[in-house]
Amino acid sequence: KAGVTQTPRYLIKTRGQQVTLSCSPISGHRSVSWYQQTPGQGLQFLFEYFSETQRNKGNFPGRFSGRQFSNSRSEMNVSTLELGDSALYLCASSLNSGRPTDTQYFGPGTRLTVL
Amino acid sequence: DAKTTQPNSMESNEEEPVHLPCNHSTISGTDYIHWYRQLPSQGPEYVIHGLTSNVNNRMASLAIAEDRKSSTLILHRATLRDAAVYYCILREGSNYQLIWGAGTKLIIKP
Numbered sequence: 391k392a393g394v395t396q397t398p399r400y401l402i403k404t405r406g407q408q409v410t411l412s413c414s415p416i417s418g419h420r421s422v423s424w425y426q427q428t429p430g431q432g433l434q435f436l437f438e439y440f441s442e443t444q445r446n447k448g449n450f451p452g453r454f455s456g457r458q459f460s461n462s463r464s465e466m467n468v469s470t471l472e473l474g475d476s477a478l479y480l481c482a483s484s485l486n487s488g489r490p491t492d493t494q495y496f497g498p499g500t501r502l503t504v505l
Numbered sequence: 506d507a508k509t510t511q512p513n514s515m516e517s518n519e520e521e522p523v524h525l526p527c528n529h530s531t532i533s534g535t536d537y538i539h540w541y542r543q544l545p546s547q548g549p550e551y552v553i554h555g556l557t558s559n560v561n562n563r564m565a566s567l568a569i570a571e572d573r574k575s576s577t578l579i580l581h582r583a584t585l586r587d588a589a590v591y592y593c594i595l596r597e598g599s600n601y602q603l604i605w606g607a608g609t610k611l612i613i614k615p
Contacts, residue, residue, distance in 0.1 A: 493554070496549045
């Protein structure tokens with residue numbers, strides 16, 4: 391099976407712009423989670439989607455949003471970019487959601503740089 | 506939220522066993538212990554998970570203390586490819602979110 395793919399791999403934007411990142415989960419996986427990783431804060435949970443519904447949301451401002459399509463592919467959008475949004479954005483897919491034994495499979499991430 | 510405590514970094518020699526400790530003194534009875542690792546320039550990778558009993562898989566072993574307040578990830582024979590940041594995570598709460606800590610950076614010396 392193909393792994394989790396994320397596009398684009400690298401992005402450079404300027405403050406105030408918006409950006410959309412895409413994630414294709416492993417075939418058959420219905421849950422997609424998004425994380426932000428920065429050197430200072432580590433891995434922080436953004437949100438999780440399961441069967442096109444947002445199930446969980448982390449503590450991020452409303453500028454961060456996402457959605458999931460019927461084929462389980464997911465997008466996340468960040469509006470009005472700030473310098474502090476520069477980070478590695480990771481997508482993870484899992485077969486199910488809400489189970490303590492769920493294993494998450496991560497993509498390589500999208501490196502976003504905000505100038 | 507239950508938290509985990511890990512050493513910031515550890516060094517080990519190639520082809521020797523590595524024991525990576527994790528403290529989770531506030532763990533609750535239904536929290537699963539998960540380990541992931543992140544190799545340089547890659548996304549995290551699942552390693553192993555357990556609840557109460559020790560667990561083995563092809564990558565590693567997980568030893569869980571009887572009181573479940575600590576656990577140890579064991580790499581039986583470390584290679585240079587095992588150099589990574591290892592995260593000990595509790596899968597908790599009604600939604601079983603992964604709460605990530607800072608992890609342990611494992612350095613393998615040839």
